[in-house]
Amino acid sequence: AQKVTQAQTEISVVEKEDVTLDCVYETRDTTYYLFWYKQPPSGELVFLIRRNSFDEQNEISGRYSWNFQKSTSSFNFTITASQVVDSAVYFCALSELSGTSYGKLTFGQGTILTVHP
Amino acid sequence: DTGVSQNPRHKITKRGQNVTFRCDPISEHNRLYWYRQTLGQGPEFLTYFQNEAQLEKSRLLSDRFSAERPKGSFSTLEIQRTEQGDSAMYLCASSFGGPVQEPQYFGPGTRLTVL
Numbered sequence: 415a416q417k418v419t420q421a422q423t424e425i426s427v428v429e430k431e432d433v434t435l436d437c438v439y440e441t442r443d444t445t446y447y448l449f450w451y452k453q454p455p456s457g458e459l460v461f462l463i464r465r466n467s468f469d470e471q472n473e474i475s476g477r478y479s480w481n482f483q484k485s486t487s488s489f490n491f492t493i494t495a496s497q498v499v500d501s502a503v504y505f506c507a508l509s510e511l512s513g514t515s516y517g518k519l520t521f522g523q524g525t526i527l528t529v530h531p
Numbered sequence: 532d533t534g535v536s537q538n539p540r541h542k543i544t545k546r547g548q549n550v551t552f553r554c555d556p557i558s559e560h561n562r563l564y565w566y567r568q569t570l571g572q573g574p575e576f577l578t579y580f581q582n583e584a585q586l587e588k589s590r591l592l593s594d595r596f597s598a599e600r601p602k603g604s605f606s607t608l609e610i611q612r613t614e615q616g617d618s619a620m621y622l623c624a625s626s627f628g629g630p631v632q633e634p635q636y637f638g639p640g641t642r643l644t645v646l
Binding site for chain 2: 418447449451456457458459460461464466505507509510517518519520521522523524
């Protein structure tokens, strides 16, 4: 069965610091997708990025970057020069593509990020 | 607004009562998902639909829970004989269905409190 682990329950940083959120996953499938979502205090989950298991290229989008390493089953998320508006709960999620599991997301426990001014 | 919408946003009910929630997905999305999120946890999958067909149900979904998606448009999630353990945020998400796993876009959720 699939599993996602976000070992960091809470992280607190001061504005402009860089911060990395860790995500480790378990799956038996060779084809799967990984996602990051942001849940701000308003509560609505916001999609940030999708990565498939065949694409190990790192990705950068503005202040956000993602490091996917299949060898260690990790998909870490880095925010550069953090801002107060980055304060939120961040979830890593896994989707397998086998049988009837197609599309179902398995989420980690989430990491609460607090950015202080 | 073309995002996923959910109604009501909040529901307070007494134990033993029935409740029904509604989700309107993004109009061009054929897949619809329900998740439940309790405080301090990540969302947990409940069920999903491809058009009007319910393709998978989680073991979390007891017999008291039922979901429908008539005509492949909006969906309803009903909980019968609510229990205090049902208190949670119920999230709906939608996506395109196809050979590639498209992102799921979430609604604002319905927060259920069972007294």
